[in-house]
Amino acid sequence: MPPDTDGAGLEVQVALGRGHGAERFSLDVSFRVPPGITILFGPSGTGKSTTLQAIAGLLRPDRGRIAFGGETWFDGERRYERPTRLRGIAYLFQGLALFPHLTAVGNVCYGISRTVPRPERRARAEALLERLGVAHLARRRPRTYSGGEAQRVALARALAMEPRVLLLDEPFSALDRDLRAQLSADVRSLVSERRLPTLQVTHHVGEARAMGDWVLKMSAGRIVETGTTAILDGPD
Amino acid sequence: MTWDPLWLSYKVALIATIIALVIGVGLATLLARPRLPGRELIDAVLTVPLVLPPTVIGFYLLTALGKHSFLGSRFEDMFDVRLLFTFRGCVIASSVAALPMVVKSARVAIEDVDATLVQAARTLGAGPVRIFWTVTLPLAARGIMAGVILGFARALGEFGVTLMIGGDIPAETQTATLYIYDQIMANRDATAYGMIAVLTATAIAVLWAVNHLNRRRGGAAGH
Numbered sequence: 001m002p003p004d005t006d007g008a009g010l011e012v013q014v015a016l017g018r019g020h021g022a023e024r025f026s027l028d029v030s031f032r033v034p035p036g037i038t039i040l041f042g043p044s045g046t047g048k049s050t051t052l053q054a055i056a057g058l059l060r061p062d063r064g065r066i067a068f069g070g071e072t073w074f075d076g077e078r079r080y081e082r083p084t085r086l087r088g089i090a091y092l093f094q095g096l097a098l099f100p101h102l103t104a105v106g107n108v109c110y111g112i113s114r115t116v117p118r119p120e121r122r123a124r125a126e127a128l129l130e131r132l133g134v135a136h137l138a139r140r141r142p143r144t145y146s147g148g149e150a151q152r153v154a155l156a157r158a159l160a161m162e163p164r165v166l167l168l169d170e171p172f173s174a175l176d177r178d179l180r181a182q183l184s185a186d187v188r189s190l191v192s193e194r195r196l197p198t199l200q201v202t203h204h205v206g207e208a209r210a211m212g213d214w215v216l217k218m219s220a221g222r223i224v225e226t227g228t229t230a231i232l233d234g235p236d
Numbered sequence: 237m238t239w240d241p242l243w244l245s246y247k248v249a250l251i252a253t254i255i256a257l258v259i260g261v262g263l264a265t266l267l268a269r270p271r272l273p274g275r276e277l278i279d280a281v282l283t284v285p286l287v288l289p290p291t292v293i294g295f296y297l298l299t300a301l302g303k304h305s306f307l308g309s310r311f312e313d314m315f316d317v318r319l320l321f322t323f324r325g326c327v328i329a330s331s332v333a334a335l336p337m338v339v340k341s342a343r344v345a346i347e348d349v350d351a352t353l354v355q356a357a358r359t360l361g362a363g364p365v366r367i368f369w370t371v372t373l374p375l376a377a378r379g380i381m382a383g384v385i386l387g388f389a390r391a392l393g394e395f396g397v398t399l400m401i402g403g404d405i406p407a408e409t410q411t412a413t414l415y416i417y418d419q420i421m422a423n424r425d426a427t428a429y430g431m432i433a434v435l436t437a438t439a440i441a442v443l444w445a446v447n448h449l450n451r452r453r454g455g456a457a458g459h
Contacts, residue, residue, distance in 0.1 A: 058355050084358040097356035101374045110370070111360035161360055 009034040009197045010165050014054045014064040014074075027051065027221040030064075033165070035195040037188065039208045041232065042218035048201040049094070051218075052167045055199070056091050057084035068164060090163035094170045096154040098142040104129055104153045105138045111161030128156040132186065148179045155183075159190060166191065168200040172207060184210050205232055237427040240407060241415035242434060248323070248398075248411060249391035252330030256387050259331075260338030261380060265368065267339070268346040279343070283336045290396020293332060297401045301328070321403035326411060329397035334387030341383025345376035382449040389442040392435070 010033040017026040027047040031038075040048045053059040055066060057073065060081065066074040073082045090111070099107050108125035116124070129135045132152040142150060151171065158166060171187070172180040188211065191198045202208050208215060209229050217225040217232075225231050263282060267275050285293055301308040301319045311319060319325055349372050357367045373380075395413040402409035404418070412431050419428040 056355075056359055058358065083363075084355075085361045085363055087359075088361075089359050091356065091359040093352055093356060095352055097350070097352040099353060099356075099371060110357070110362070113361065157360070 009068075010055070010199070011065070011067045012051070012055060014051060014061045014066065015076075016050070016054070016059075016062040025221065027054075027061075029216075029218070029221070029223050031216055031223060031226070033197045033199050034214070035197050036213040037191055037198045037200055037211050039212035039215045039229075040199060040201045040218060041203070041205075041208045041212075041215055043203055046218045047221040048203075048218055049169055052091070052169055052199065052201055055165070056089050056167060057081065057087055088161070088164040090158035090161055090166045092154055092158050092166070092168045092171050094173065096150055098145075098150060098154055098157070100142050103137075103139050103141055104134065104145075104156075107142070107153060108157045108160045111157055113161075125156070125160055128160050129153070132156050147174050148183065151175065151179075151183055152186075155187065155190075159194075163196065166196050166198040168198065170201055170203070173202075173204070180207065181210070187211070208232055237430065239430070241410050242412045242431050244323075244326075244410070245392055245412040248326045248330050249334075249388055249394075251327050252334050252391040253384060253388040255327070255331045256334035256338045256391070257380075257384050260335050260383070260387070261342050261373075264339050264342030264346055264380075265372075267343045279339075282339050285332050286336045291400065294329075294397045294400025297328065297332070297397065301325075301401070320401050321405065321409060323409060326398050326402040326409050329401050330391035330394045332397060333394045334391040337387035337390050338380070338383045341386065342376065342380045345379025345383075346372055348379065349375045378449050378452065382446045385442050385445050385449070389439055392438060 012033065013030040015026075015028040017024065019025050025047070027050055029047070029051055040051060042048055050059065054061045054064075054074070061074065061076060063076040064074065065072070065076065068087070071082075072080060073087055074080065099110065102110065105122060105125045108128060109121045112121045112124060114121075126135065126138060129138055129152075132155060134149050134152045134156070137145060137149055137153060142153070145153065151174075155171075168187070172183055175183065184207065187198075190196075200211055202211075209232050212229050215225075215227060215229055215231055216223050263278075266272055267279055267282075269275070272278075298320065299305060301311070303309060303312065303318070303320070308319060311317070317324065319328065353371055353375070354367055357371050362370065393413060394411070395417070398404075398409070398411055399414060402411070402414075404410050404414045410418070412435060416428045416431055416435075419425065
């Protein structure tokens, strides 16, 4: 069993099939994401990102059930689907998906509930940018950021919405080793502070080992092994 | 000579462009939905004014909007105004001409908006309306603007349909293009020179502006 299973996590049971014949791809996974970082590890094309998209509601599974705490997000049998915007998911996309027409503050504010007064939203955004060491970008737009800076702004945006779950899709793949180590440490501390159930997709062993509390090893649309980061040791 | 027809033309083209902008962006948003049934057919119907002879469009509009037609009579009852052979007729003719330009450009511009940005907005709690105003529209604005400028030029140059449903009534529905035609037919070429020059200059300025917008857009997409 994964550590810390007090029911405060995300439960995922997802099955879907796409394409035909030799092109056929099927995904069938079932797992829990407790507070802390769970790694979804495996080579590209095994359905890791597809799984994240299904959890976020950006893609509709054929069958299964997704629930967070007592709240159902997807129920294949009852044909129920909770809209993405109501799930409270922070999703760090592989390409980051920062809004190019908004400043860093604009990007970070986007996810903060509009019931929060505007000055307070700005203040919260600025505090997070500060915390992540990119306060100097507050009034600048994404095309002027370096790779690491863009990553930090995207992370600030993801956390500003006070998510209930954090999904990270190959978050550090475009960065060099030093930057990767730095950011991994930042993410780890932010996640543990918030006791945030976090699912991180990666095909990079070093990253998985450095980040993960719990590892789900995936291959060809199935989870083939689960355990602590120790399962990553060996011939891989 | 008089400049009134030219002012009339600009007024007609401006109002027609605003109408085409609102309707065109709405339709383009619908057409950009990949799951809309029959969307290529709808696109073809909306684009048909580009290739249909003006007399044929004029005929359809005369039939649809005339005093005894369903639409025309309803409109007259409700607002107590006539559509055909009035300023409004000219605006309708020019709107029909401008609409395909706006729809075409806006559809491409909206479809060009990175789908991941829309997904990101959804995860950040935004509903479809907010996403439209805060992500799709600002990112597609440049392309929409290019279509709007072309639509304005097309509206300003509208001739055939305006002749048929506007009626070429001096000081009322005689736009610059109709005025030029009338002067030349009456062997008074010289009185049309000024307007010919202004319309030519407007057309060149418009194409320059559109090229400029498209170039900037290409550059921005590279990031």
